[in-house]
Structures are given as structure tokens and as C-alpha cells.
Amino acid sequence: MKSDLLALMRDANLDALLVLGDALHNPAMVYFTGVAHVTEAALVLKRGEDPILFFNPMERDEAASTGLQTKGFAPYDYRKLFEESGNNAQLAKARLLQLALTDVDLTSGRVAVYGQRDTSESFGLLTALEELMPSLEIVSDYADPVLLHARSTKDEGEIAEMRKIGEQTTEVVAQVADYLASQRAKEGILVNAEGQPITVGNVKSHIFLWLAERGLDNPHGTIFAPGAEGGVPHSTGSPDALLRLGEPIVFDIFPVQAGGGYYFDFTRTWCLGHATDEAQSLYEDVRYVYDTIMRELKMDQLCSLYQDRTCDLFAERGHPTVKEDPQTEVGFVHGLAHGLGLDVHEAPRLSRDATERDLLRAGSVVTIEPGLYYPERGLGCRLEDAVYVRPDGKMEVLAPYPLDLVIPLKS
Amino acid sequence: MKSDLLALMRDANLDALLVLGDALHNPAMVYFTGVAHVTEAALVLKRGEDPILFFNPMERDEAASTGLQTKGFAPYDYRKLFEESGNNAQLAKARLLQLALTDVDLTSGRVAVYGQRDTSESFGLLTALEELMPSLEIVSDYADPVLLHARSTKDEGEIAEMRKIGEQTTEVVAQVADYLASQRAKEGILVNAEGQPITVGNVKSHIFLWLAERGLDNPHGTIFAPGAEGGVPHSTGSPDALLRLGEPIVFDIFPVQAGGGYYFDFTRTWCLGHATDEAQSLYEDVRYVYDTIMRELKMDQLCSLYQDRTCDLFAERGHPTVKEDPQTEVGFVHGLAHGLGLDVHEAPRLSRDATERDLLRAGSVVTIEPGLYYPERGLGCRLEDAVYVRPDGKMEVLAPYPLDLVIPLKS
Numbered sequence: 001m002k003s004d005l006l007a008l009m010r011d012a013n014l015d016a017l018l019v020l021g022d023a024l025h026n027p028a029m030v031y032f033t034g035v036a037h038v039t040e041a042a043l044v045l046k047r048g049e050d051p052i053l054f055f056n057p058m059e060r061d062e063a064a065s066t067g068l069q070t071k072g073f074a075p076y077d078y079r080k081l082f083e084e085s086g087n088n089a090q091l092a093k094a095r096l097l098q099l100a101l102t103d104v105d106l107t108s109g110r111v112a113v114y115g116q117r118d119t120s121e122s123f124g125l126l127t128a129l130e131e132l133m134p135s136l137e138i139v140s141d142y143a144d145p146v147l148l149h150a151r152s153t154k155d156e157g158e159i160a161e162m163r164k165i166g167e168q169t170t171e172v173v174a175q176v177a178d179y180l181a182s183q184r185a186k187e188g189i190l191v192n193a194e195g196q197p198i199t200v201g202n203v204k205s206h207i208f209l210w211l212a213e214r215g216l217d218n219p220h221g222t223i224f225a226p227g228a229e230g231g232v233p234h235s236t237g238s239p240d241a242l243l244r245l246g247e248p249i250v251f252d253i254f255p256v257q258a259g260g261g262y263y264f265d266f267t268r269t270w271c272l273g274h275a276t277d278e279a280q281s282l283y284e285d286v287r288y289v290y291d292t293i294m295r296e297l298k299m300d301q302l303c304s305l306y307q308d309r310t311c312d313l314f315a316e317r318g319h320p321t322v323k324e325d326p327q328t329e330v331g332f333v334h335g336l337a338h339g340l341g342l343d344v345h346e347a348p349r350l351s352r353d354a355t356e357r358d359l360l361r362a363g364s365v366v367t368i369e370p371g372l373y374y375p376e377r378g379l380g381c382r383l384e385d386a387v388y389v390r391p392d393g394k395m396e397v398l399a400p401y402p403l404d405l406v407i408p409l410k411s
Numbered sequence: 412m413k414s415d416l417l418a419l420m421r422d423a424n425l426d427a428l429l430v431l432g433d434a435l436h437n438p439a440m441v442y443f444t445g446v447a448h449v450t451e452a453a454l455v456l457k458r459g460e461d462p463i464l465f466f467n468p469m470e471r472d473e474a475a476s477t478g479l480q481t482k483g484f485a486p487y488d489y490r491k492l493f494e495e496s497g498n499n500a501q502l503a504k505a506r507l508l509q510l511a512l513t514d515v516d517l518t519s520g521r522v523a524v525y526g527q528r529d530t531s532e533s534f535g536l537l538t539a540l541e542e543l544m545p546s547l548e549i550v551s552d553y554a555d556p557v558l559l560h561a562r563s564t565k566d567e568g569e570i571a572e573m574r575k576i577g578e579q580t581t582e583v584v585a586q587v588a589d590y591l592a593s594q595r596a597k598e599g600i601l602v603n604a605e606g607q608p609i610t611v612g613n614v615k616s617h618i619f620l621w622l623a624e625r626g627l628d629n630p631h632g633t634i635f636a637p638g639a640e641g642g643v644p645h646s647t648g649s650p651d652a653l654l655r656l657g658e659p660i661v662f663d664i665f666p667v668q669a670g671g672g673y674y675f676d677f678t679r680t681w682c683l684g685h686a687t688d689e690a691q692s693l694y695e696d697v698r699y700v701y702d703t704i705m706r707e708l709k710m711d712q713l714c715s716l717y718q719d720r721t722c723d724l725f726a727e728r729g730h731p732t733v734k735e736d737p738q739t740e741v742g743f744v745h746g747l748a749h750g751l752g753l754d755v756h757e758a759p760r761l762s763r764d765a766t767e768r769d770l771l772r773a774g775s776v777v778t779i780e781p782g783l784y785y786p787e788r789g790l791g792c793r794l795e796d797a798v799y800v801r802p803d804g805k806m807e808v809l810a811p812y813p814l815d816l817v818i819p820l821k822s
Contacts, residue, residue, distance in 0.1 A: 020530055025436070025630050028529065037632060037647045057740060058644040079737045079763055087766045090554035113530045118439065119431055120523065120558075122530040123537050124551025140535025143501040147531075205626065208669070212623030215616065219436050219630055221448060221670055233469040236448045258619070259632055326490045329468060352490055355498045 001155040001363055002031075008146045009047045014139065015109030017147060018101075019043040020125075021116050023066070025219065025260030027342035028114035028147055033066040035259035042097060043068075044104055054100050076100060090121075094128035101133070108135035114147050144357065145347075152339050152347035153363030159388060159398075161262045162341070162365060166386060166399030168214040169253060169264040173401060175210050176203065176251070180243075180272055181410050190243040190272055200224050201239030207253065216255040220344065223252035223267075230269070231375030233334050233382070245273040248282070248405075250371075250380050254344050263344040265367050266399065267384030270407050282372050282381045283405045289313045289370040290383045290403070293336065299362060299393040303337075304354035310336045310370055319372055322352060330374050337367045340386050364389040365398065412566040412774055413442075419557045420458045425550065426520030428558060429512075430454040431536075432527050434477065436630065436671030438753035439525035439558055444477040446670035453508060454479075455515055465511050487511060501532075505539035512544070519546035525558050555768065556758075563750050563758035564774030570799060570809075572673045573752070573776060577797060577810030579625040580664060580675040584812060586621050587614065587662070591654075591683060592821050601654040601683055611635050612650030618664065627666040631755065634663035634678075641680070642786030644745050644793070656684040659693070659816075661782075661791045665755050674755045676778050677810065678795030681818050693783050693792045694816045700724045700781040701794045701814070704747065710773060710804040714748075715765035721747045721781055730783055733763060741785050748778045751797050775800040776809065 009017070019028045023036040032043055032051050038059045045051040055063035057074045064070060076099040078092060085091035101107065113126060126138050154162065183190050183198055190198045203224050211218050225237040230250035243249065252267040269286070271279050292313055293306055311323035311332060320331030335351020348358035350366055360366065366389075371382030386398040420428070430439045434447040443454055443462050449470050456462040466474035468485045475481060487510040489503060496502035512518065524537060537549050565573065594601050594609055601609045614635050622629050636648040641661035654660065663678040680697070682690050703724055704717055722734035722743060731742030746762020759769035761777055771777065777800075782793030797809040 024632070028531075037634075037645055039645070056645075057738070058745060059646075060740075061640070061643050061646045074738050077737065082764055087764075088554040089764060090551065113534060115530050116527055117530055117533075118525060118553075119528055119533040119537070120439075120525045120551050120553045120556055122528075122533055123524060123549070124553040126530070126534050127551060138534070140501065140531050140538065142529075142531045142535040143499045145531055208626060209620070209623050212620050215619060217628065217630060219628060219671065221435070223448075229472070232472050234448055234450070234467075235470075235472045260630065326488065327468070327485050334469060353493060353498075353500060 001153045001158070002150060003155070004153070005045070005146070005150045006048055008149050012112070012141060012146050013110060014112050014146060015047055016106050016111045017045040018111050018113050019115045020113065020122065026116040027151070027260070027346070028116070030260055030342055031147070031151060033068060035257065035261050036066050037062045038066070042100060044101065044106060046104070046106060052104055071100070071103070073100065090124045091128055094125050094132055097125070097129055098132045101136070106136070107133060110137045110139050112139045112141045112146055148347040149357070151341055153361050154341060154365055155363065158262065158341070159365070161257065162264070162386070163398055165216065165255065165257055165262055165264045168216060169255060169266050170399045170401045172207060172210045172214070173251070173253065173266065173268065176207060177270070177407055179203070179206060180270070181407050183409065184411055185245050185273055185409060188245050190245065197242050199239060200226065200237040200241040200243070204237070204239070211255050215258045217258050217260065218255045220254055223250060225250045225380065228375050228378040230380030231373045231378065232380070233371065233373060243272055246271055246276040246279065248275070248279040248379060248381055250382050252382065252384065262342060263340060264399070265340050265344055265384065265386060266401070267369055267382045268401070268403070269381040269383065269405060271405055272407055273409050275406050278377065278379060279381070280405065282374070282379055285314070285317045285319065286370050286372055286381045286383055287403065288317070290368065293368055293370065294387070294395070297360060297368070297387065297395045299360055299389050301360050302354070302356065303348050303350040303358040303360060306350050307336045307352060307354060314370070314372070326352070331372060332370065333373050334371065337369055340365050340367055360389050362389055362391045362393070412564045412569070413561060414566070415564070416456070416557070416561045417459055419560050423523070423552060423555070423557050424521060425523050425557060426458055427517050427522045428456040429522050429524050430526045431524065431533065437527040438562070438671070438757070439527070441671055441753055442558070442562060444479060446668065446672050447477050448473045449477070453511060455512065455517060457515070457517060463515055482511070482514070484511065501535045502539055505536050505543055508536070508540055509543045512547070517547070518544060521548045521550050523550045523552045523557055559758040560768070562752055564772050565752060565776055566774065569673065569752070570776070572668065573675070573797070574809055576627065576666065576668055576673055576675045579627060580666060580677050581810045581812045583618060583621045583625070584662070584664065584677065584679065587618060588681070588818055590614070590617060591681070592818050594820065595822055596656050596684055596820060599656050601656065608653050610650060611637065611648040611652040611654070615648070615650070622666050626669045628669050628671065629666045631665055634661060636661045636791065639786050639789040641791030642784045642789065643791070644782065644784060654683055657682055657687040657690065659686070659690040659790060659792055661793050663793065663795065673753060674751060675810070676751050676755055676795065676797060677812070678780055678793045679812070679814070680792045680794065680816060682816055683818055684820050686817050689788065689790060690792070691816065693785070693790055696725070696728045696730065697781050697783055697792045697794055698814065699728070701779065704779055704781065705798070705806070708771060708779070708798065708806045710771055710800050712771050713765070713767065714759050714761040714769040714771060717761055718747045718763060718765060725781070725783070737763070742783060743781065744784050745782065748780055751776050751778055771800050773800055773802045773804070
């Protein structure tokens with residue numbers, strides 16, 4: 001959490017963090033500013049000091065609303081810099097940043113950089129800045145990012161936000177279940193009262209609206225993938241697809257607080273009316289692994305153990321896994337889980353890429369999402385909940401919701 | 412437009428473009444792929460060839476749906492690369508990219524890079540790639556970006572999309588006007604039928620929902636800023652703020668097609684019931700400049716002329732402008748306009764940063780948005796429409812909507 005930053009920066013021998021970009025849909029910036037309508041900002045955090053937010057004068061009120069110490073870019077006179085650089089925006093922006101950093105006495109040392117920007121801008125800007133400020137060492141710590149380590153454990157305020165969006169998400173999930181249960185079946189297809197088929201597109205429109213009613217953004221869309229489409233983990237479901245009774249539907253929903261605050265991430269697999277034997281059997285294997293892993297999660301354990309354990313549990317039940325064949329496209333084909341927070345995928349990793357720094361620490365929030373995929377058989381199944389590692393070591397599912405496979409139709 | 416890319420790349424002496432990141436909310440990628448649930452992708456466009464999209468195997472169906480030539484990252488075996496690099500994700504990803512580029516015979520020459528990524532990732536990745544592939548020159552062309560030049564004129568398919576979102580946006584604007592007009596006044600404050608004040612937060616909730624009903628994302632929120640808040644161009648309006656009759660409200664709405672397609676951008680300034688004399692007078696000056704500039708827009712003209720002309724027109728009417736004082740926070744304080752497309756601000760520029768490459772070309776879509784700001788007097792006013800420069804040289808407002816200042820209350 002934020003209070004770890006001082007120690008983390010010391011361990012990584014960093015003198016400062018520099019975060020670029022907007023305070024909207026930009027996790028590294030929002031971590032410090034909260035969601036705010038501040039664009040083209042820069043945040044400087046010198047080790048052991050309070051962060052300073054540089055802003056554009058048109059956004060002075062929004063910048064002030066962050067509660068951070070702020071400084072306007074205006075005195076550095078971008079216009080003049082632009083002219084002096086022969087109308088070269090890249091050079092002018094690098095000069096602007098140089099003036100801002102110099103103003104806060106950050107002219108040497110090791111500085112790690114973060115923030116969502118277009119690559120053409122960030123790469124050019126930082127390359128130019130390196131030339132302008134040779135005593136400054138610009139560090140990309142992507143392989144082992146201090147900021148992601150800090151964010152990988154959440155403080156109480158963050159957990160409160162995540163509980164809130166978890167509750168909102170499961171409310172929407174309940175609305176979807178109720179909507180589906182209220183329809184009828186006709187020749188094995190879900191139809192509405194008028195006998196018209198319900199499509200994946202219909203369901204997604206409702207989801208979009210019900211999320212919006214709660215003020216949630218849904219920038220990455222929603223996976224609502226029936227049958228074979230659910231057999232490919234990231235297939236999102238074709239709008240025209242129909243819903244066949246008995247067939248498993250993978251429903252993975254990952255909204256974010258308006259403007260890009262905290263994400264939630266939640267998956268259920270549903271069969272409408274009844275489950276086919278194949279779907280039921282697949283579900284039972286996934287559910288068995290889900291239950292086993294949930295029981296075995298322990299604070300301060302290495303995340304990689306659980307990826308390994310998940311593969312073993314699935315293999316015991318006769319499924320191919322990425323452990324024996326990293327390229328497999330059937331069976332268990334992905335990572336067990338990932339951290340969740342201002343990004344939908346963040347630290348710690350509970351996948352094949354987990355390292356010794358990926359631990360289930362007090363304050364971690366991770367998804368647990370075992371799944372099985374057999375696209376050729378028209379089958380996929382995944383169950384996903386977000387788990388909070390409480391400071392007392394207990395594991396808490398942040399937004400509990402029934403895991404049932406079958407949604408019985410009301411009529 | 413896309414058909415210009417070959418010539419633009421030749422002029423800039425570029426052998427290839429490399430676009431990184433998702434096919435969601437990532438303009439450089441979406442330009443080629445359309446909106447698709449493809450994450451951690453890479454697109455390579457060698458000069459004069461068709462683009463190739465590299466994808467992650469879990470997203471093979473979504474990648475195929477783009478209609479592009481695709482190649483999976485799977486054969487390069489990220490897992491093995493990760494292990495070989497001592498569990499260093501940055502190095503492993505650079506190696507992965509090296510293998511992909513080598514596979515399509517891109518091992519030397521000048522390559523421009525694009526795509527939304529976290530700076531910590533892109534800077535480190537490209538720095539590492541430069542070391543791995545010394546014959547490849549990685550170019551940041553941010554100061555004069557080939558891809559933005561191509562995107563700065565739109566083909567017919569793109570214009571059709573922009574017309575669609577323009578129409579949807581003005582439908583929502585009409586709903587907001589109707590909603591406001593249907594309320595009552597009580598002691599100079601807008602209240603509902605029960606006499607409860609209507610807040611900015613109430614209005615924004617409706618906007619959010621009405622956009623969602625049309626399947627539009629609203630990642631940057633909406634500006635609905637009454638009184639003094641409207642006097643600061645990017646203040647978005649506090650949720651608890653009340654709406655006073657007669658006071659100007661700046662309403663700036665900039666939604667995007669679901670998943671990050673084309674944006675729209677539209678502003679009106681409204682007074683409820685009646686306008687105060689001050690608001691009316693400010694509006695008339697802005698309207699005069701809006702009308703004058705709209706009349707004067709000409710194909711193939713330098714964009715910078717219009718910024719200059721706008722400043723002169725405002726100055727003639729006694730307002731401070733950024734032309735005489737670049738730091739001014741009263742009067743006309745921003746650029747006249749900007750290009751609009753897959754990004755809410757893109758080329759061409761019609762602001763102080765416009766260069767000789769910023770022209771009103773056939774196919775350009777630009778906003779025209781003169782405004783005046785007097786926060787101390789509790790006043791702001793801006794009018795904004797999106798203008799399409801048709802191939803025949805005519806200027807067309809993409810989504811016409813009345814410019815009226817006053818919204819009379821129905822009761």
C-alpha cells in the first residue's frame with residue numbers, strides 16, 4: 001500500500017517516481033490523485049516527500065480537488081518552448097518537463113516512470129529528457145515495478161471502494177440471472193414473451209445499462225459467451241448468438257468505477273433450465289478445484305504454488321493443463337488468478353509468470369478463477385471470485401454470490 | 412486516411428509502423444483492427460504491405476474477427492523466454508517482440524512506434540528491443556506523427572461512424588434539454604415536481620444512462636458546469652452544485668463508441684428560464700465569433716489562421732486572449748479547435764501549437780469551439796460543433812443542433 005512506497009523506493013534505489021498522463025483511466029496516476037478531470041498532468045514523488053501534481057491551468061480547480069500539493073505548468077510557458085524548439089512538440093514537452101523537475105530540485109538520481117500514454121509520445125519524450133538531463137537516470141522498472149508492488153496490497157479505504165464496486169457488480173449479475181430466468185424456452189432456445197429469441201447482444205445491452213445505472217464504466221466490455229465461444233477464454237460472445245438451454249454460458253464481468261477508479265472482476269458459468277451431462281461434469285471439476293484452492297489459500301504463501309496446484313488438481317481429473325503443455329488450447333489454459341485493483345490485471349500474479357515477489361500478502365486482493373475449455377466440444381466453464389487477504393490472515397470473498405450452474409426458468 | 416499511409420511513410424523515411432497494446436480504447440490499434448477484445452497485441456505494418464496482427468492464443472477468435480492477417484505469439488513460447496531471461500518480464504517481452512519482428516523479416520530499418528501502454532512498460536520494452544536489434548532504428552515521431560497525419564483525414568466509412576455517434580450524442584443533448592425544461596423553478600433554483608433541487612449530479616446520472624442506452628462509453632465523463640465552474644474550461648461541475656435560473660451552464664459532452672471507437676465532442680451553453688444580461692452579452696460575443704469562423708472556414712487553409720483570427724475577433728470585442736497574453740485565465744483562454752476521431756483530441760490542431768502541417772484538408776473533421784471565461788464573475792460560455800471538410804470543399808456540421816442560449820421552462 002502507499003505507506004510501503006518509501007521502503008520500496010529505498011530497496012529499488014529510486015530517488016523519485018514520475019507519473020505521466022491523465023487522472024482518468026490511468027491507474028498509476030489515479031493511485032495518487034483519485035479520479036479527476038486532469039489531463040496532461042505530471043506527478044512527481046520524491047522519496048520520503050509528498051507528491052506534487054503539475055497541471056494545466058484550464059484544470060486548476062480539478063487539480064486542486066485532488067487534495068495534493070499542486071503546481072501549474074503555466075510559468076514554464078509551453079508556447080515559448082514550442083517556438084524555441086522550432087515547433088517541435090516532443091522537444092518542447094521534454095523541455096517543459098525539465099523545467100518542472102528542476103523547479104522541484106529533481107535534476108539527478110534514479111527516477112522510475114509510469115502512466116498510460118501513447119508509446120510514440122512517452123518513448124520520444126523520455127529519450128529527449130534523457131538528453132536534456134544527463135544526470136537523471138530514467139528507469140523503467142517494468143520487470144519489477146515499485147508502484148505495482150505498493151498497489152499490490154490495499155489499505156482500508158481502497159478495500160471499501162472495492163467492496164462497493166463488488167456489491168454493485170453482483171447486483172447487476174443478479175439482475176441478469178433474473179432477466180434470463182424470466183424468459184421462456186422454445187425448441188430449446190431462450191425466447192421472450194413474444195417468442196423472439198434472446199440474443200447475446202440483448203443480454204449485453206441490459207448489462208451495459210444496469211452498470212451505467214450504478215455509475216460504472218465498462219471500457220473492456222463483458223464476456224457473455226455461450227457454448228463453443230465460452231470454450232475460448234477471451235471470446236466475448238457474438239451479438240447474434242442465441243442461448244440454448246442446457247449449454248454452458250461463461251459470464252465474465254469487469255466494470256470500473258466511473259472515470260477509471262477500482263475495477264471488479266467476476267465470473268460465473270450458467271446453464272439455462274438444466275445442464276447437459278457434459279456441462280455438469282465440467283462444472284463439477286472446476287468447482288472442485290475452486291473449492292480446494294479457496295480452502296488452501298494462506299497468507300504469505302508464494303502465488304506460484306497455487307498455479308502449480310491448480311494444474312495438478314485438473315491433471316488428476318484427466319484434463320490437459322499449461323503445466324505439461326504451455327501451448328495447450330484445451331483443458332486448463334490460463335493462469336489461476338491475478339491481482340485486482342486500479343487495473344483489472346495487476347500484481348500479484350498467480351500465473352506462470354509469478355516470481356518470488358508475488359506473495360499473498362495481508363491486503364492483497366486477487367481473483368481466483370479456475371476454468372476448463374473444450375471449444376471443439378462446445379464447452380467452457382470458469383468460476384471467478386475476488387478474494388481479500390485480511391490483515392488477520394483470513395481470506396474473504398469480497399462480493400459473495402451463489403456459484404450455482406443452473407438457472408431454472410420461472411415458467 | 413489509410414490510403415495516405417504509403418506516401419506518408421515514404422516521406423518520413425519509415426520502413427514500418429509498430430503498434431502495441433489492446434484493440435480497446437487504443438486509437439492507434441483500433442485504427443487498423445476496429446474495436447476488438449484483443450489485449451497485449453502487436454501490429455506490424457511494413458511499408459506497402461498489409462498489416463499483420465500478433466495475438467495471444469486465448470484471443471484467437473477475437474483476433475480473427477478483425478479481418479486482418481494474424482499470427483499467434485504462441486510459437487515464440489513466452490514461458491521459455493521468461494525463464495531464459497531470469498524471470499525478467501521486460502526482457503522476455505522484448506525477446507518475444509524480437510522473434511515476432513524477425514518472423515516477418517523486420518530486422519532493420521526505421522520503425523515508428525505507437526499504442527497506449529504504461530510508460531514503464533513501453534519505455535523499458537523499446538529500450539531493451541533497441542539493444543536486442545541494433546539494426547532496427549526505433550523512431551518516436553510524436554512531433555510529427557505519420558499515423559496521426561493519416562488519421563487526420565477520414566474516409567467515407569469513418570465519416571459514417573462519426574455521423575452515427577454525432578446523431579446519438581445530440582439525441583442525448585435533446586433529452587437533457589427536455590429534462591431540464593420539464594422541471595420547475597423555486598426561489599430561482601431548478602427543482603423537480605416534489606420541490607427537491609436538481610443537482611449537477613442528477614443531470615450527469617441521466618446523461619450517463621442515456622449514453623449507455625445507445626451503447627456509448629463515456630470514459631472522460633461530461634462537463635456540466637454552472638456559473639463560476641463554467642468559467643474554468645475543464646471544470647466538470649461539482650455533483651452537489653445547484654442550477655440557478657439565468658446563470659450560464661457549460662455543457663460539453665464527449666462520448667465514444669463502445670470499447671473505444673470514434674469519439675464525438677459537442678458543447679452548448681444554456682441558461683434556464685432566462686439569461687442574465689451578462690450571460691446574454693457573453694453568449695452574443697461567442698456566437699458572433701462562432702458564426703464568423705464557421706463562415707470563413709476554407710479547405711486547404713492553414714489551421715493556425717483561424718486561431719489567430721478568433722483571438723482578433725474576441726480582442727476587437729474587448730476580451731483578453733491567449734494571443735496577447737498566453738497565460739491569461741480570463742477571456743479566450745484556449746485553442747479554437749482540434750481534430751476529432753478515434754481520439755477526442757487529434758490532428759489537425761487549430762490551436763497555438765498548429766504548424767504548417769495542420770491544414771483543413773478534404774476529409775478533416777475538426778471541432779470549432781470558441782469560448783469566453785470569467786470565473787470571478789461566475790461566467791463561462793462555449794459553443795462547439797464538429798465540422799467535416801467534405802471532398803467538394805463544403806463545410807458540413809456533422810450533427811446540427813440549435814445553438815440557443817435559453818431553455819425556457821415548460822411550466
